[in-house]
Amino acid sequence: MFEKTRLFCGRDFVFKAIQKFFITQNKGYFSVIGDAGMGKSAIAAKYVLATKFPCYFNVFAEGRNNPEKFLASIRQQLIKRHSLQNADNADLRTFLQKASEELKGQKLVIVVDALDEVEQEGNGNLLDLPQNLPDGVYFLLTRRLYNQETKRLTLSPDTPVDELDLTKGDYTALSREDVKEYIHLFLKNDHKLRSWINERNISEDNFTQEIAVKSENNFIYLRYLLPGISEGKYNDLTLKGLPQGLQDYYTTHWNRMGMDNESNEKKVKILYILVERGEPISINMIAEILDEDEYEVKSVLNDWVEYVTPKLNADEQKTYYSIYHRSFLEFLKGQDKLGKGRKLFKEVNQSMANYMIKEIK
Template sequence: MNTPPQLDSEFQKIILEKSQNFTKCEFIFTAINDFLHKCDRGYLTIVGSPGSGKSAILAQFASYNYNPDIKIIYYNAQIEGKNTAEEFIKYVCSQLIRKKEEIPDNATEGSWFFSLLLQQISDELAPKQKLIIAIDALDTINPNNQPLGTNLFYLPRYLPQGIYFLLTRRPFKTEKSSLLIETPSQIIDLSQHDLQNWDNDSAFIQHWQQMQGEGFSDIAMKILQVLATAENEGISASTILQRIDLTNPPILDADIFDVEEVLENWFEFLQQHQVNNEIRYSLYHSNFRDWLAEQLS
């Protein structure tokens, strides 16, 4: 297997910054190693709400890999200009071959060249060797630059032996994963573990802007006000509807479907709790809830 060239300077900076926020998560690395031993190829995805430490975990894994049989290629989709399939394919393929000029002009038109390289790498791997392509912030990818129905970043549907993808992303609904894969896969959900939240005010501002999109509707603003003052155990969609009907001025024509649509659009910023056969919603972290309550007041 070819040795990947020097890591991109922007990625080096990100890994250094993210590693400083690393918190002890031995269970994550145990789960990763278990997957690598159990499966001879596959996708492992770390899912967590904003600030849950996904990026720090991936940066730590990429930085401190002392296993000579494992090669890791790191990519961060959060960096400006790096969230398109074209940039991803060009970068990763340049890491997999010795000379950049060997990459054909149409290599970024789908996954054909990328998949070809992965198969060639696989054929060269010794029995214990593995190639891991680690992609941070898969949810930030811009899918509009790809044909409809293709996998994010043209990630392969099938993987040859010894090839793995280690992904991080925010919570998502399965039907909106934008990935169709037929190879071993596993998800590690960080919401099932009590981890420190690393978000700060600048991150909160960014999340708020993402939630607003092109602007808050009247009902979205009302729902946000309810969520910002909700109890720790969360609040159901029906209760949210009751409370926004009581606001001044009330939104008289709102119904439960309007509420659920807004909540679905904010899926990655919410936690869902099952209480007495009822789904209750709360903002992803109490720090963000308190920050929003202060802003809205």
């Protein structure tokens, strides 16, 4: 959560809209909607840090995105928060009713991030969210843009609902101002980035304006690009030559790393394993699947460290890796549309299948 909020700034208009809904309604669902990388998870994390309300962050790349894990986490948080008794096996609606009875006039907000990353069969509400809520209970949801088929949130007529779409109307201009504030904050704290623009006789205001436009209001773009400039990865490019938008950034970085070269096929396969695995995986498992040296695998993951999340399993004293942001995972999946990508994806899947057969034996 610290990583999501480390350079958080702005978004006052979002929090004001959220608070207005919670004050004026006796219960209900409020959704923050936007494209991948627009800062929805950071908004959710910042709200949780400020309020200490229960939360659940769906993460597709780690397999943490189904109703069972959601309910188990929320149940545990609420039992601890309200000392609930005899609630271990209650469904979510019953559980929320018990929590509501303990509120004694206080509000309970449950924050659920990335509802679009949930994997769930059937036609009911995602995460089995209740159609009706007890008084004093609210859900703050974040999700990507959706159509009615993927929305999957059917509510009773007496359940208040509202949303804020970061891609629409005045919110676009407000988001652009927040992006500029983020860039100013980064410049203030990074002398190497200031040196980059000074060496090119670019004013800070001009740099901020140009990067804000190129970012397309995408904070993940800024999270990747600004440190990259600071680290000298774009010394051969002009301000105008920097990538336009998140997808162009991924494509530019992929090409600059020479990932389509035959000599880098091993590197591509290692990244593809992170895609196909669907949950965190250790270096030694990747090495065994591909019959590669662990040092080689670690070296590749280090080259892509800003795109990969390492997490230490304290019980095993082993580090597991997964894709940091779903937008990069989807970019990697998109490579299998190319002839070479399809070939390598097939080889990775075959290697993983062979590994599983060997483990079963």
